[in-house]
Amino acid sequence: MKNKEPIILIVVVFFALLTYYLVEPYAHSVMHKHVESEGFSYADLPTIEKKGDATRGQELVMGAGACVGCHSIEVAGMPAAMEPQMAAASYGVNPPDLSNAGAIFDAKFLVDIIKNPAHALMVEHKFDAEKGQMHPMVPFYGAGGDIDQEIADMVAYLQSIAVKPEEVTPTMAFENACGRCHAVSYENWTQIGIKPSFKDKKDSLAFDIKLLEYQDSIKAYMGKLPPDLSMYIRSRGEHYINTFMENPQSQLEGTAMPRVGVTAESAEKVIEYLEDAGDTKRHEREEIGMNVMIYIVIFAIFAFLWKKQVWRDLH
Amino acid sequence: MAHFTKATSVKDWLNQRLAIEKVEKVMASEYWIPKNINFLWAMGMILVVTFVLLLVSGIFLLMYYVPTVDEAFDSVNYTIMREVDFGWLWRHVHGVAASVVFLIIYIHMFTGIYYGSYKKGREMIWISGMLLFVAFSAEAFSGYMLPWGQMSYWAGMVITNLFSGGSLHANFLVEWIRGDYVPAQAFLGRFFMLHVLLIPVAIMGLIGLHFAALRIPHVNNQDGGEIDFDVESKKYLDGDKAGSKVMRFANDFMSKDMMVVGIFLIFFFYLVFYNYGFAMDAVNFDPADGLKTPTHIYPEWYFLWSYEILRPFNIDLGLVLFGFAQVIFVFLPFIDRSPNSIPANRRGTAFKVWFWLMLSNMIVLTAMGKLPPEGMFSAIGLVSAILFIVQWLALPIITSMEKKV
Amino acid sequence: MENNNRRGFMGKAFGAVAAVGAVGSLVAMKKTWDPLPSVKAAGFTTLDMSIYAEGVMVTEKWRGKPIFVLKKSERLMAQEKGNAAAEARNIKIGNDNFMVAIGLCTHLGCIPAFRKDEGNFLCACHGGMFDASGLVLKVPPPRGFDIPPFKIEGNKLVLGEVGPEWQAMKDNGVTL
Numbered sequence: 001m002k003n004k005e006p007i008i009l010i011v012v013v014f015f016a017l018l019t020y021y022l023v024e025p026y027a028h029s030v031m032h033k034h035v036e037s038e039g040f041s042y043a044d045l046p047t048i049e050k051k052g053d054a055t056r057g058q059e060l061v062m063g064a065g066a067c068v069g070c071h072s073i074e075v076a077g078m079p080a081a082m083e084p085q086m087a088a089a090s091y092g093v094n095p096p097d098l099s100n101a102g103a104i105f106d107a108k109f110l111v112d113i114i115k116n117p118a119h120a121l122m123v124e125h126k127f128d129a130e131k132g133q134m135h136p137m138v139p140f141y142g143a144g145g146d147i148d149q150e151i152a153d154m155v156a157y158l159q160s161i162a163v164k165p166e167e168v169t170p171t172m173a174f175e176n177a178c179g180r181c182h183a184v185s186y187e188n189w190t191q192i193g194i195k196p197s198f199k200d201k202k203d204s205l206a207f208d209i210k211l212l213e214y215q216d217s218i219k220a221y222m223g224k225l226p227p228d229l230s231m232y233i234r235s236r237g238e239h240y241i242n243t244f245m246e247n248p249q250s251q252l253e254g255t256a257m258p259r260v261g262v263t264a265e266s267a268e269k270v271i272e273y274l275e276d277a278g279d280t281k282r283h284e285r286e287e288i289g290m291n292v293m294i295y296i297v298i299f300a301i302f303a304f305l306w307k308k309q310v311w312r313d314l315h
Numbered sequence: 316m317a318h319f320t321k322a323t324s325v326k327d328w329l330n331q332r333l334a335i336e337k338v339e340k341v342m343a344s345e346y347w348i349p350k351n352i353n354f355l356w357a358m359g360m361i362l363v364v365t366f367v368l369l370l371v372s373g374i375f376l377l378m379y380y381v382p383t384v385d386e387a388f389d390s391v392n393y394t395i396m397r398e399v400d401f402g403w404l405w406r407h408v409h410g411v412a413a414s415v416v417f418l419i420i421y422i423h424m425f426t427g428i429y430y431g432s433y434k435k436g437r438e439m440i441w442i443s444g445m446l447l448f449v450a451f452s453a454e455a456f457s458g459y460m461l462p463w464g465q466m467s468y469w470a471g472m473v474i475t476n477l478f479s480g481g482s483l484h485a486n487f488l489v490e491w492i493r494g495d496y497v498p499a500q501a502f503l504g505r506f507f508m509l510h511v512l513l514i515p516v517a518i519m520g521l522i523g524l525h526f527a528a529l530r531i532p533h534v535n536n537q538d539g540g541e542i543d544f545d546v547e548s549k550k551y552l553d554g555d556k557a558g559s560k561v562m563r564f565a566n567d568f569m570s571k572d573m574m575v576v577g578i579f580l581i582f583f584f585y586l587v588f589y590n591y592g593f594a595m596d597a598v599n600f601d602p603a604d605g606l607k608t609p610t611h612i613y614p615e616w617y618f619l620w621s622y623e624i625l626r627p628f629n630i631d632l633g634l635v636l637f638g639f640a641q642v643i644f645v646f647l648p649f650i651d652r653s654p655n656s657i658p659a660n661r662r663g664t665a666f667k668v669w670f671w672l673m674l675s676n677m678i679v680l681t682a683m684g685k686l687p688p689e690g691m692f693s694a695i696g697l698v699s700a701i702l703f704i705v706q707w708l709a710l711p712i713i714t715s716m717e718k719k720v
Numbered sequence: 721m722e723n724n725n726r727r728g729f730m731g732k733a734f735g736a737v738a739a740v741g742a743v744g745s746l747v748a749m750k751k752t753w754d755p756l757p758s759v760k761a762a763g764f765t766t767l768d769m770s771i772y773a774e775g776v777m778v779t780e781k782w783r784g785k786p787i788f789v790l791k792k793s794e795r796l797m798a799q800e801k802g803n804a805a806a807e808a809r810n811i812k813i814g815n816d817n818f819m820v821a822i823g824l825c826t827h828l829g830c831i832p833a834f835r836k837d838e839g840n841f842l843c844a845c846h847g848g849m850f851d852a853s854g855l856v857l858k859v860p861p862p863r864g865f866d867i868p869p870f871k872i873e874g875n876k877l878v879l880g881e882v883g884p885e886w887q888a889m890k891d892n893g894v895t896l
Contacts, residue, residue, distance in 0.1 A: 285588060303577040306730040
């Protein structure tokens with residue numbers, strides 16, 4: 001009798017794969033808008049033509065640029081003037097510390113945000129100066145000289161005080177780029193920092209109240225509380241988060257989330273942070289997966305040999 | 316009372332009390348299986364293995380899962396996925412096995428339909444099998460509620476709403492099922508109970524019934540031929556192993572079962588470690604939010620075909636047809652009026668077309684059930700749903716016209 | 721027959737391979753029962769020893785158990801002078817002597833109450849008594865309070881970590 005098993009196997013596999021293709025890759029390609037990453041090149045922002053001088057930049061940042069009026073620069077000995085919840089009450093969100101801004105954020109983005117915050121952040125739909133909707137960050141109007149040169153100097157200064165780009169850690173990248181709006185409860189991160197373990201319940205509650213005040217300010221500023229990102233690596237996936245970070249409007253038109261302007265390297269670090277939060281055991285999964293696959297192939301080979309021996313007498 | 320003698324060995328001691336040799340013969344070495352069967356007959360063993368995987372992984376998940384609306388999501392995604400050693404493994408095995416078990420059930424079902432394994436005394440095998448399908452569906456649905464993510468919540472909302480009966484507005488029934496106006500703590504608590512106790516117990520009972528139903532009519536074979544098991548087994552026991560048309564369940568068929576199981580497990584563990592996304596929907600990694608419906612809402616893939624029968628029609632007709640689709644498979648042995656119990660391809664053109672069309676159409680329904688119900692997909696879904704109903708209504712007619720082969 | 725043996729051999733070989741898999745999965749099952757990392761991390765309690773007042777017994781908590789902390793007053797020190805067993809149990813931090821012990825009666829695990837005036841402990845369950853150093857004054861308790869593993873770090877005491885002082889106590893049979 002002819003052995004029909006190969007053809008039966010082909011039929012079974014064909015129908016199973018067809019079903020899989022239709023309900024998974026195909027259906028998802030229809031349901032979700034496909035957004036291609038531009039590799040964090042920020043092509044819409046003007047290229048930098050001037051070469052900055054960090055020393056002059058320092059004078060501008062500390063002086064005429066008035067950056068330190070709102071921003072702290074801890075590495076330069078300028079601590080935050082107020083607690084985060086107070087800062088958020090004034091500005092909507094706590095203005096970031098600029099110590100490592102030069103390493104985490106793209107230079108083109110930094111140049112543009114100093115000149116025109118709403119443009120760089122892609123929130124011009126929310127902040128239209130002509131309608132009197134001013135972005136809480138005041139644009140730099142120049143200190144009397146060539147404004148482009150002045151901004152290049154300021155960026156050069158920020159880059160000179162920051163850690164080297166390769167020294168940016170996942171936590172640093174996340175906290176600077178995302179952490180002032182988004183909590184990651186699985187990493188114990190809140191919008192105002194890691195919640196310490198308090199011995200006294202009163203201290204713990206006092207922290208919670210500060211956090212709630214801070215969250216109220218962001219709610220008012222953003223329209224709603226930005227989501228906790230603990231499981232975003234599983235619920236959105238790397239591609240979505242990457243393209244969303246690069247250009248929030250591309251995935252979700254009209255969103256209040258600003259473009260964060262991170263470099264491609266810092267974006268990778270942010271992804272790594274989110275993987276540590278929501279896909280913590282991924283390395284173990286790959287390692288154990290390989291071992292299990294090797295074992296199970298051996299299992300199948302031995303099962304096959306056993307079957308062959310048993311069936312020798314049956315024909 | 317039986318007469319007991321001093322035991323000569325542990326085996327003899329047990330034999331006198333439990334008749335282990337006799338049990339072994341009845342259950343394994345002299346449980347006769349036809350030789351002319353192919354690997355599709357090993358799906359039963361694969362289902363047993365998958366059920367064991369579900370049970371074992373489920374036991375470990377149960378130890379850390381917290382069935383409260385405030386803690387369920389974190390107990391799964393934080394405690395089990397991050398804290399518990401190998402917790403991620405149990406969850407992935409459980410989630411993937413729950414999905415794959417339906418693939419195997421569908422293969423098992425269509426094997427039965429193709430080879431006519433629900434006829435000539437095998438009706439109870441089919442009926443108990445379909446009851447198992449219903450029980451597995453309930454188990455899968457109740458389990459899907461437990462991580463308490465967005466898909467859990469909204470699937471719970473939509474499926475329980477089906478019980479309002481459309482224009483009957485039986486909201487009291489919906490609220491009774493939920494124990495609340497919306498899916499909330501009472502709902503999660505009762506579905507947790509159903510998932511870990513009542514339905515598994517029912518499944519185990521039905522598996523017993525399914526196996527028992529197999530005992531008297533024996534396993535079908537791929538030619539639909541009748542085998543005199545007494546004659547053939549005697550031939551085998553007399554030493555003519557090659558000439559007999561039957562073989563022992565163990566080790567003869569068992570060794571083949573294990574070979575197929577081995578190949579299946581390669582596929583299964585590949586999915587567990589490297590391609591689990593299809594079984595663990597991304598949307599369900601967002602915590603349940605009763606004030607925000609996800610953009611796309613769809614059931615797991617194995618429910619899609621029946622979901623699609625609900626979608627193209629107005630609510631009342633949709634519910635009626637949906638109900639029809641749920642139960643009609645159970646009655647297959649009585650709707651098929653043909654005197655033949657041979658493979659579908661040899662029963663004449665009409666049934667052959669019916670079979671392959673039914674299979675293809677259910678795949679189309681499955682695909683349309685997931686795709687957004689817009690434009691062309693809506694139209695295809697409507698045609699497919701109508702075709703599904705028409706095929707079932709036509710089955711008694713085309714089978715009674717079938718000639719005896 | 722040779723054929724038969726070979727068949728039997730393959731069956732056994734397959735059985736052995738399957739058994740390896742079963743044992744492998746048992747390892748995963750065993751580890752799933754292990755205490756969670758958060759539980760283990762909570763297994764260390766750091767006490768700031770500078771905050772305790774002399775002669776006042778404070779109950780702290782370590783791994784779910786009560787920990788008695790008593791800073792010895794001069795009166796208590798004078799009382800135990802010459803009692804080698806009691807002196808051996810003192811934990812010296814700076815110039816202060818402390819009794820730090822698991823506050824469970826070594827008889828059947830009740831929590832004895834500290835009697836400030838008498839400067840000793842009385843267990844309500846079966847009347848066992850312990851002195852201010854944690855030594856047995858009255859049976860039924862078979863031995864003095866157990867001393868939890870500790871490590872001295874400046875004026876802090878980390879419970880759950882084994883330091884040289886605790887190791888010495890254990891080696892000398894001062895505690896279990």
